[in-house]
Amino acid sequence: MARIVNIIERTVSLASGMSNAGISFDTMTASAVVLVSDQLRNGKPLVGLAFDSIGRYGHGALLQERFIPRILQASPESYGAAAGAGIDPFKLWALMMKNEKAGGHGERAGAVGLLDAAAWDLQAKIEHKPLWALLNERFPGARQPSRTAIYASGGHYRPGVGAKGLADEIARYQDQGYRRFKIKTGALSIAEDQQRIEAVIRTLGDNASALSVDFNGCLAEHNALPWLEALQPYGLAWLEEPVEALDYQLLAHCARHSQTPVSTGENLFSLADTRNLLRYGGLRPGRDMLNVDISLGYGIVEYTRIIELMATLGWNKSACIPHAGHLLAAHAAAGLGLGGHETAPAHPLLGPYPNDYRVVDGYLQLGDKPGVGLEHMPGLQRLFTEMIP
Amino acid sequence: MARIVNIIERTVSLASGMSNAGISFDTMTASAVVLVSDQLRNGKPLVGLAFDSIGRYGHGALLQERFIPRILQASPESYGAAAGAGIDPFKLWALMMKNEKAGGHGERAGAVGLLDAAAWDLQAKIEHKPLWALLNERFPGARQPSRTAIYASGGHYRPGVGAKGLADEIARYQDQGYRRFKIKTGALSIAEDQQRIEAVIRTLGDNASALSVDFNGCLAEHNALPWLEALQPYGLAWLEEPVEALDYQLLAHCARHSQTPVSTGENLFSLADTRNLLRYGGLRPGRDMLNVDISLGYGIVEYTRIIELMATLGWNKSACIPHAGHLLAAHAAAGLGLGGHETAPAHPLLGPYPNDYRVVDGYLQLGDKPGVGLEHMPGLQRLFTEMIP
Numbered sequence: 001m002a003r004i005v006n007i008i009e010r011t012v013s014l015a016s017g018m019s020n021a022g023i024s025f026d027t028m029t030a031s032a033v034v035l036v037s038d039q040l041r042n043g044k045p046l047v048g049l050a051f052d053s054i055g056r057y058g059h060g061a062l063l064q065e066r067f068i069p070r071i072l073q074a075s076p077e078s079y080g081a082a083a084g085a086g087i088d089p090f091k092l093w094a095l096m097m098k099n100e101k102a103g104g105h106g107e108r109a110g111a112v113g114l115l116d117a118a119a120w121d122l123q124a125k126i127e128h129k130p131l132w133a134l135l136n137e138r139f140p141g142a143r144q145p146s147r148t149a150i151y152a153s154g155g156h157y158r159p160g161v162g163a164k165g166l167a168d169e170i171a172r173y174q175d176q177g178y179r180r181f182k183i184k185t186g187a188l189s190i191a192e193d194q195q196r197i198e199a200v201i202r203t204l205g206d207n208a209s210a211l212s213v214d215f216n217g218c219l220a221e222h223n224a225l226p227w228l229e230a231l232q233p234y235g236l237a238w239l240e241e242p243v244e245a246l247d248y249q250l251l252a253h254c255a256r257h258s259q260t261p262v263s264t265g266e267n268l269f270s271l272a273d274t275r276n277l278l279r280y281g282g283l284r285p286g287r288d289m290l291n292v293d294i295s296l297g298y299g300i301v302e303y304t305r306i307i308e309l310m311a312t313l314g315w316n317k318s319a320c321i322p323h324a325g326h327l328l329a330a331h332a333a334a335g336l337g338l339g340g341h342e343t344a345p346a347h348p349l350l351g352p353y354p355n356d357y358r359v360v361d362g363y364l365q366l367g368d369k370p371g372v373g374l375e376h377m378p379g380l381q382r383l384f385t386e387m388i389p
Numbered sequence: 390m391a392r393i394v395n396i397i398e399r400t401v402s403l404a405s406g407m408s409n410a411g412i413s414f415d416t417m418t419a420s421a422v423v424l425v426s427d428q429l430r431n432g433k434p435l436v437g438l439a440f441d442s443i444g445r446y447g448h449g450a451l452l453q454e455r456f457i458p459r460i461l462q463a464s465p466e467s468y469g470a471a472a473g474a475g476i477d478p479f480k481l482w483a484l485m486m487k488n489e490k491a492g493g494h495g496e497r498a499g500a501v502g503l504l505d506a507a508a509w510d511l512q513a514k515i516e517h518k519p520l521w522a523l524l525n526e527r528f529p530g531a532r533q534p535s536r537t538a539i540y541a542s543g544g545h546y547r548p549g550v551g552a553k554g555l556a557d558e559i560a561r562y563q564d565q566g567y568r569r570f571k572i573k574t575g576a577l578s579i580a581e582d583q584q585r586i587e588a589v590i591r592t593l594g595d596n597a598s599a600l601s602v603d604f605n606g607c608l609a610e611h612n613a614l615p616w617l618e619a620l621q622p623y624g625l626a627w628l629e630e631p632v633e634a635l636d637y638q639l640l641a642h643c644a645r646h647s648q649t650p651v652s653t654g655e656n657l658f659s660l661a662d663t664r665n666l667l668r669y670g671g672l673r674p675g676r677d678m679l680n681v682d683i684s685l686g687y688g689i690v691e692y693t694r695i696i697e698l699m700a701t702l703g704w705n706k707s708a709c710i711p712h713a714g715h716l717l718a719a720h721a722a723a724g725l726g727l728g729g730h731e732t733a734p735a736h737p738l739l740g741p742y743p744n745d746y747r748v749v750d751g752y753l754q755l756g757d758k759p760g761v762g763l764e765h766m767p768g769l770q771r772l773f774t775e776m777i778p
Contacts, residue, residue: 011454027488029454055490061450062496065400065418099416101444102606103634103656104685106495107451217491245492246661249668267492272635279638280669296493 001080002087002126005045006036007068007115008387011058014349029058030349031111032380034387035118039085039126047388048122049374050114053295053326054350059111067096067111086126089119093301102272109269109298116299117328117372125371131328132366135335139304141317142337149333149340150364151212152176153325155183155200163199170203173345179362180237182342185213190230201234214240217267221250228258238263238289246273252282263289266323269297271305278313285315289339293323294332303332325350327372334366349379390469391476391515394434395425396457396504397776400447403738418447419738420500421769423776424507428474428515436777437511438763439503442684442715443739444655448500456485456500475515478508482690491661498658498687505688506717506761514760520717521755524724528693530706531726538722538729539753540601541565542714544572544589552588559592562734568751569626571731574602579619590623603629606656610639617647627652627678635662641671652678655712658686660694667702674704678728682712683721692721714739716761723755738768 014028030052039046052058071079071092079092096112124131136145152173155166170181183200185193201208211234219227219242231239238261243250245267255262262283268274274292277283283290290310294303307317318339322329325344333341341364345351353359354376356367367373375384403417419441428435441447460468460481468481485501513520525534541562544555559570572589574582590597600623608616608631620628627650632639634656644651651672657663663681666672672679679699683692696706707728711718714733722730730753734740742748743765745756756762764773 056493057455061454065450066446101656104445104495104498104658105635106493106497106658108495109493244661246494246659246665248665267490269493269495270635272633276635276637276665276669280665 001076002046002085002122003038003076004035004071004079004087005038006389007063007071008034008036008389009060009063009068010383010387011060012383014054028055030054031058031060031063031114032383032387033063033114033118034384034389035115035122036389037122037126041125045389046122046125048118048120048125049372049384050117050121050295050328051326051350051374051380052110052114053293053329054324054344054347056107056110056296059107059114062107062111063114067115070096070098071115081123086123087119089116089123089299090301092116092119093299105268105270105273105297109302110296113295113297113299113302116301117295120300121371121374128370130366130368130370131331131372132335135300135332139336142335145335145337146366147334148330148338148364148366149180149362150178150343150359151180151182151321151340151362152178153182153214153342153344154346155181155196157184157187163196166196167199167203169346170200174203176345177359177361178345180210180212182212182214182240184216186215186218186227190227194230197231197234208234209237212237212240212263215242217241217244219243219250219254224250224254225257228254228260232259236260240264240291241266248277248280248282252280255282255284255288261287261289263291263321265290265292268292271302271309274306275309278310278315285313285319289319289321290315291321291323291342294329295326296323300328300332304336307336327353327374327377330364330366331372334364347379350377352378354378390465391435391474391511392427392465393424393460393468393476394427395778396452396460397423397425397778398449398452398457399772399776400449401772403443417444419443420447420449420452420503421772421776422452422503422507423773423778424504424511425778426511426515430514434778435511435514437507437509437514438761438773439506439510439684439717440715440739440763440769441499441503442682442718443713443733443736445496445499445685448496448503451496451500452503456504459485459487460504470512475512476508478505478512478688479690481505481508482688494657494659494662494686498691499685502684502686502688502691505690506684509689510760510763517759519755519757519759520720520761521724524689524721528725531724534724534726535755535757536723537719537727537753537755538569538751539567539732539748540569540571540710540729540751541567542571542603542731542733543735544570544585546573546576552585555585556588556592558735559589563592565734566748566750567734569599569601571601571603571629573605575604575607575616579616583619586620586623597623598626601626601629601652604631606630606633608632608639608643613639613643614646617643617649621648625649629653629680630655637666637669637671641669644671644673644677650676650678652680652710654679654681657681660691660698663695664698667699667704674702674708678708678710679704680710680712680731683718684715685712689717689721693725696725716742716763716766719753719755720761723753736768739766741767743767
């Protein structure tokens with residue numbers, strides 16, 4: 001049984017000049033977490049690492065106020081694995097959520113998700129295997145558990161960057177081995193955004209089915225159908241988050257009127273909210289997709305429950321392509337056999353993969369190092385070197 | 390135009406031996422906020438005060454990380470009232486929510502709600518009137534804007550306190566002028582809880598319609614109908630939060646099978662979530678009630694939008710009885726003409742009213758002092774005296 005002896009948290013800036021149809025990222029932050037265990041390997045304590053997913057600010061304060069103390073005050077028996085060495089992430093999860101009311105799945109879901117992710121990283125290291133392998137053992141079914149389909153997410157609105165610059169960005173991703181792509185849409189007029197989309201489609205040799213577009217929830221009742229109708233003829237891969245996360249009624253309206261598949265869920269952070277999306281959002285199994293964010297949505301433990309729920313409602317987990325370019329999600333996509341993985345190649349921190357990962361012809365081949373491998377990411381290496389005791 | 394020159398926040402313990410069917414309150418915290426303006430009265434700066442509602446922990450960390458800096462860094466023009474002195478809480482609200490993604494209405498909603506409440510308190514003081522009067526001016530329609538129907542909320546599960554102790558508690562509230570009451574239910578067996586309920590009904594001279602019961606969301610598919618059927622014959626005033634906040638489907642099932650009115654919403658913290666509750670929860674205008682928590686749900690600004698939304702869906706604001714015994718909610722209930730106000734007479738901090746308030750025959754007569762009056766509450770007086778510069 002392992003004991004968690006210390007938890008270190010640091011908030012870092014994710015400032016960039018990017019924006020999507022909804023928000024700017026100039027003041028965006030993220031939390032990094034190091035969970036220190038009493039297990040030694042080569043004389044050093046094994047650690048579990050986690051790094052926030054993007055877009056909802058860091059979770060340091062909530063971690064410090066509620067969730068870190070709950071873990072450090074708990075007895076190791078309360079989260080120890082029943083058999084073998086290590087910890088049980090499900091027990092740890094229950095412990096964190098004690099005396100938390102139902103509902104209100106916001107920042108809390110991201111804070112718990114970080115500690116859940118760190119727990120899985122630690123447990124994989126204790127078992128000396130990559131997380132994709134651990135997940136595949138516990139939740140079998142993936143055909144190629146070290147590998148996942150992948151797409152390059154980019155095409156943000158940047159001041160001074162027009163359709164030409166956007167097409168160049170996509171061409172760079174092609175050179176890096178990506179074969180499917182997603183760009184932002186909805187912040188300009190339909191005609192202006194069509195120019196962006198068409199420039200990218202030309203770059204893709206007219207293969208529009210390799211491109212999807214992300215509205216970041218910006219469509220409203222008055223303009224949703226005109227937008228959908230304008231984009232329909234292209235035959236895009238999918239339309240992402242066309243409307244506000246919680247407006248299931250308008251989403252159902254869009255899903256009914258769209259021939260193009262719809263993907264959404266990244267701003268719903270719980271099993272309970274995902275259930276409502278599936279009940280009321282008008283999404284169709286076999287056509288549409290869910291991009292719930294694993295780290296921001298209470299972590300792997302909750303995500304396995306979401307997959308179970310989906311199965312009871314006729315959904316295959318191949319419909320899952322988690323938000324948002326996070327190495328944790330790559331392990332889940334591969335090890336759990338999800339539909340694919342989003343990656344953000346241009347993101348300075350979260351883009352570059354560890355050097356034993358390979359992006360080849362639209363697929364990501366994950367590495368073999370124990371755990372998730374955040375400490376081997378070029379963008380996070382230095383941060384975690386500083387943080388790991 | 391007023392300028393907000395400083396914002397002071399302090400986290401205080403709400404520890405108590407109480408519990409409901411869901412959680413224990415032993416580690417519960419709350420935030421107190423003081424918004425300091427550049428407006429002087431009698432040589433002292435006018436301040437806006439706020440104190441958390443109960444049950445979701447303090448919001449200090451989020452306030453410090455995101456929302457306080459946004460206000461202090463903003464120009465006074467960006468939140469100043471268009472005409473006259475003071476600030477515009479709607480502008481301040483928009484400023485706080487800039488670069489916040491949709492969805493995920495959890496802790497953030499409580500943090501923004503605190504600053505919104507403090508802004509309304511400040512503005513009422515700048516206009517030198519109680520908040521109920523300010524609200525009644527801006528949103529007319531209340532017949533008696535300084536007065537609201539009220540009920541005493543209590544009857545928690547306490548170790549060693551049985552049906553007799555519970556009945557005694559209710560009798561004390563009767564002596565204090567209360568005529569309607571609510572107790573916790575659902576944490577024991579049906580038979581055991583019926584003993585509690587029947588003991589209280591006897592104390593009420595067999596007037597069961599003066600009593601409601603609160604499940605705190607604990608019923609599930611397997612036991613919801615047996616519970617509802619067991620309680621039906623009493624003719625209680627309402628059944629509160631029978632099921633988990635976000636399970637609209639099970640709620641609709643309960644609403645369909647209940648002759649007793651249903652009240653819920655306290656664990657939904659936004660307009661978007663309330664809209665889903667009204668769309669999918671099977672609640673009936675004219676029978677059922679909404680107890681959305683104003684402070685935890687983005688404050689007064691969002692609450693006025695919820696009332697607008699309700700009107701478009703055929704709901705009267707008399708169906709609103711906000712959670713949870715908060716003086717801010719008393720002002721909203723009176724000034725906006727809501728259906729009533731919950732109060733927690735036994736709560737050491739939030740129970741006792743300022744000494745110019747009167748509870749008479751089931752109604753609360755609010756005082757005339759400018760603002761909300763948190764600094765005049767016996768349980769909070771000392772805290773705010775320490776905090777106010």
